[in-house]
Amino acid sequence: MDSAVSELEKMEVGEGADRKLLIAVDFGTTFSGVAWAQTRRPDVQTIVIQWPDSTSGGLEGISSDKVPTELRYDGADAKWGFQVDDFGPRHQWFKLDLDPSQSRGVSDLSRQYPDQHALPPGYNVSGEKLCTDYLTALRKHTEEVLKHKLPQSILKSTPIEYIITVPAVWSDIAQAKTRSCAEDAGMGKQLMIISEPEAAAIYALHAMDPHSIKIGDTFVLCDAGGGTVDLISYTVSALKPILQVEEAATGTGRLCGSTFLNRIFNKFLVDKLGLNEEWDEEVVEDAMKRFELVTKKAFRGTPGEEFVIPGWFCSFADTTSGLLTCSLVPGLADDPAQGVRRGKFRMSGAQVEQIFEPVVQEVVTLVRGQIAATNKSVKAVLLVGGFGQNAYLRETIRAAIDPSIEVMQPPNGWTAVVRGALMKGLSVMEPTTARVKVASRSARKHYGTERMTKYDAIKHSKRPNYWDAYDGEYKVNDMDWFIKKGDPVTEEKSFKRQYHKVWPVSEGHNKAVSQDLLMSEDRDSTGAPTYKDSGDVRYLARLTADLSCIPANDLAQKTGKDGRQYYSVHYDIEMTYYSAHTKYAMVYKNVKYDSVTVEYV
Secondary structure, three states, X not given: OOOOOOHHHHOOOOOOOOOOEEEEEEOOOOEEEEEEEEOOEEEEEEEOOEEOOOOOOOOOOEEOOOEEOEEEEEOOEEEEHHHOOOOOOEEEOHHHHHOOOOHHHOOHHHHXXXXXXXXXXXXXOOHHHHHHHXXXXXXXXXXXXXXXXXXXXXXXXXXXXXXXXXXXXXXXXXXXXXXXXXHHHHHOOXXXXXXXXXXXXXXXXXXXXXXXXXOOOEEEEEXXXXXXXXXXXXXXXXXXXXXXXXXXXXXXXEOOOOHHHHHHHHHHHHHHHOOOOOOOHHHHHHHHHHHHHHHHHHOOOOOOOEEEEOOXXXXXXXXXXXXXXXXXXXXXXXXXXXXXXXOEXXXXXXXXXXXXXXXXXXXXXXXXXXXXXXXXXXXXXXXXXOHHHOHHHHXXXXXXXXXXXXXXXXXXXXXXXXXXXXXXXXXXXXXXXXXXXXXXXXXOOEEXXXXXXXXXXXXXXXOOOEEEOOOOEXXXXXXXXXXXXXXXXXXXXXXXXXXXXXXXXXXOOOOEEEEEEEEEOOOOOOOOOOOOOOOOOEEEEEEEEEOOOOOHHHOOEEEOOOOOEEEEEEEEEEEEEOOOOEEEEEEEOOEEEEEEEEOOO
């Protein structure tokens, strides 16, 4: 696929240049979604539901709220989404290859139940290329759909801006790769990045009855999708003029989505029926489709449930005799010993429950952990995402937590992320349209820089020290953490930390002043390390102020304790925190230098 600049972006912008067309993309691990709206009509928000399939290739092939995040290459041609059929190798989960550092990238479930048809992300093509090619196809299709939804006059005169979502725990490298792939896919340089749990929370809380929400209420949001399950918690801090929430606990996530139900079911079928004389790939394909379309959605874990493979969901016609009514679907050879009769295999609710349990219990563990991490009384758990709409998951969570905590499934849960991302984007463009705002979040790591500190014989007894002629005292280097893990971080409001450097005038005019930004994940929560060479402190970014244009005579000079003249430069490090990224800048004499964007705090 080519990564040419979007055709619509090239269109000349005429009258109505203040109008914009926003397109939100929920780039998911297993499924992706798209929604769009015009800034002049923010109340009209539309989900893309038309997708090409393997036969039609047109706009109306498949109708679905989302499209599979899959690719298959046929020479130079690439099939994507519903164009990829169930046979043969295909690229899946390649989004996760953008951030291999995530510990959640490998789970017990992914080791035990690998997808037999999925190619690993690095197999003969990079993860970045896979993501770029997929996003290119998604963007081209979306813009083709818009040509049939909006008048050409509007499309020609309206700039398009894209919004893309990323996991809350995405690293700086992963976020930079995501942005680069989206830009190469033709989504423009003005790309807005929004964190997935924030987007989901904005929509889920907006969809709730406002009369049921009070200041101080805490909600745990569980975004259970096909590949990953992400959790985040928020506490309501204000109701008017709009609903405002603050992050109550840092986000968690793991690979334990509903795709693993398919994989466990596939293994169950092979173990149970693999020796059946009529067993072949066609039977497997039909059985997997029945499981995906019916069993996964219909299973509730209630007594008396029974399912037929191949075949549609069957319910008891007579609960006393246990007779079933269902249509005949030929496929398997009769084998009474294996429970196969008239070409059908009957699965009891207990067998389906065994398939669900390994996956559901991992989600339950995550939910319990998130509730405990809030250290607050939680009002409700909000389930969004495709898997989050499952009744058995809902009831299992409800039974596993404090009965005073409600378990709710907001409307449109499968598309909550893309709907919330569009709402967030519209509120940035038109603040009056904001309905829910995440006012602050909990810092996920320690962030700071190294500084010089006066030597203390007791506190620094084991550290090397040096003589500072300017201050006339011994010094040591230690860490100055301006953000500590767990600290509340205010949205979109910058704050400054002052530093200064001195050097002898005899050494001449320094052309630049630099400051390294450092971070510590502190995974064991032992506290922020005191020194750069202790704990897991690592380099994050370097800020540099170019002073070459400032005459030496304009630099402040001071006399040191040793009587020598020194240049003395005082500067600030300015930090601004956004939905899915942080910006740092060095400020000297009210001039901002070398602004850098780093990872989600």
